[in-house]
Amino acid sequence: MQILSVLQSFADWGPFVFLRDSKYGMPTIQSFHLMGLTVFLAITVAMNLRLTGVGIRKLSLGSLASQLKPCAMGALAVLITSGILIFFVNPAKYLASYAFRIKMGLLACAVSFHFVVLAKAMRSEPGSRKRSVNFIISAISLTLWFGVGWAGRAIAFFP
Numbered sequence: 001m002q003i004l005s006v007l008q009s010f011a012d013w014g015p016f017v018f019l020r021d022s023k024y025g026m027p028t029i030q031s032f033h034l035m036g037l038t039v040f041l042a043i044t045v046a047m048n049l050r051l052t053g054v055g056i057r058k059l060s061l062g063s064l065a066s067q068l069k070p071c072a073m074g075a076l077a078v079l080i081t082s083g084i085l086i087f088f089v090n091p092a093k094y095l096a097s098y099a100f101r102i103k104m105g106l107l108a109c110a111v112s113f114h115f116v117v118l119a120k121a122m123r124s125e126p127g128s129r130k131r132s133v134n135f136i137i138s139a140i141s142l143t144l145w146f147g148v149g150w151a152g153r154a155i156a157f158f159p
Helices: 002-011 014-021 025-051 061-089 091-095 098-123 131-154
Strands: none
Touching (some): 014 025, 061 098, 098 131
16 A cells, blocks of 8 residues: 555654654644534534524524624635644554544535535525525535544544
8 A cells, every 4th residue: 555655654754753742742732622512513503503594583594694604614624634633643553543534525515515505505495495495505514524533533433
């Protein structure tokens, strides 16, 4: 496996060794990862609730999405950056984990769905689609994002 040896050489790089071997390195990075996930999920829940007609009704869908977008992008940047750091500390462990593979598959689906389907739905008026379609969009979005979180948590418990 060529890729594993390349990734392992990254893991042996000084900053990653420091993160892996220090008492507070990994807990700090994981805390940032969880903070980013919490903020991003809160924003996603708020947007999905608004899409279904529940929640922040004083703002239009588009206005809510545009106001939450900077915070969502910041949280996603923290999530991705901290996730990459966590991965590179021990890539062999993560590549061997089925839960990690499921998480990455769900993450790819969730990001794609979020920036294509949900973003399009948030730009349109809620009355332009049947209410049941909005519920389906929201259910898929939330299932994917919470699945990413649950699969991430499963990495600690399943090989």
